[in-house]
Amino acid sequence: MSDRHVDQVADRVHTIVADIFDSLDRILGSVVACYRASGSFACADLAGVRPEIFACLSRAHDVVAGAGVIVAPGVLADRRRWLEWWQAPPEQDPIFLDVDLDPESLDFYDYTHAEWFAVPEHTRRRHIVGPYVDYGGTDTYMLTFTAPAEVNGRFLGVVGADVRAATFEALLLGVLAASPTTITLVNGEDRVVATNSPRLPAGSLLPQPAPHRLPLTGSPWSIVTTTGDRAISSL
Template sequence: MSDRHVDQVADRVHTIVADVFRSLDHVLASVVACYRASGSFACADLAAVRPEIFDCLSRTHEVVAGAGVIMAPGVLADRRRWLEWWQAPPEQDPVFLNVDLDPDSLDYYDYTAAEWFAVPERTRRRHAVGPYVDYGGTDTYMLTFTVPAEVDGRFLGVVGADVRAARFEALLLGVLAASPTQITLVNGEDRVVATNSPRLPAGSLLPDPGSDRLPLPELPWSIVTGARRATVLSA
């Protein structure tokens, strides 16, 4: 696939995603340093990571809606499971996300089964998930980016960030609107991440996946081109 509009979309996607992962790398470094400095890694030790989490939310406030650390079971000395997760409401201080981590509860949240946790645990590589409806947090379509935390071969958990799908698409609007043809960014299941077609809302399945697509490096996403659009929106 050779099209300058497609290349521009790919470059813009890469820039946005790279900025998110760059911020997560700072949180990751803090988690690793905290783990190494602790004789018995406990929940209270994660307070030392919060400044980096808050800084991530501050630096990326126009993109990231939530960020934090999700611990692998058994890593903390005093908690079997733990989410050190903070959300960033507009014009407000970060808010802690309190979820039910009691396996005997009807509302138990088993995050270890979530793709954003299970895939980095298995592959030890960064991952992107979505769009999906975040029923447990914001009830909106969300994208989640995660990075595995590992020390000397031990998997500690993941560092992650949530990005609202609508916000992600808005950040791509300029390059998408400039294309005279339909351009759709899809995930591995051919669900729409972003597009310049008003008929394809985020999260919907691409009705005609076609064969003309550009896989994006290090992401489970592809760019698919379609028919010529009737009009081109102003950027």
């Protein structure tokens, strides 16, 4: 696939993804520093990570809807499980996400089975999940970016950021609208991440396999193009 519009979309996607993971790397560095500085890593020590979490939410306020640290079971001395997760409502200070982490509760949130946690734990590599409906938080289509945190081979958990699918698509509007053909960014399940077609809302599945596909390095996504459905001039 050789098309300057496709190349422009690919470059823009790479830039956005890199910026998000750069912010996560700063949080990750703070987690590792706090862990190494603590004789017995406890929940209170995670307060030392909050400045980087808040900085991420502030720096990328128009992009990141939530960010934080999800700790692997057994890592903290005083808590079996913990989410140091903060959300960024428009024009408000960060709000702590309080979830039920009691295994005996009917509302127990066992995050260890979530793809955004389990895959980085297994692969020890960055991962992107979505779009998926975030029923537990915003009830909107969300993308979740996570990266593993580890020290000397010990898995501490993941650092992560939530980005609304609509926000991510909006960041691509300029390059998508410039294309005379339909360009669609899809995940590994052929679910739409972003597109310039009014017939393919974010989160929907491609109606049929795409003949032209460009895998993007550094993400689980691909760009597909079709000529039968012209792109709209603006979204």
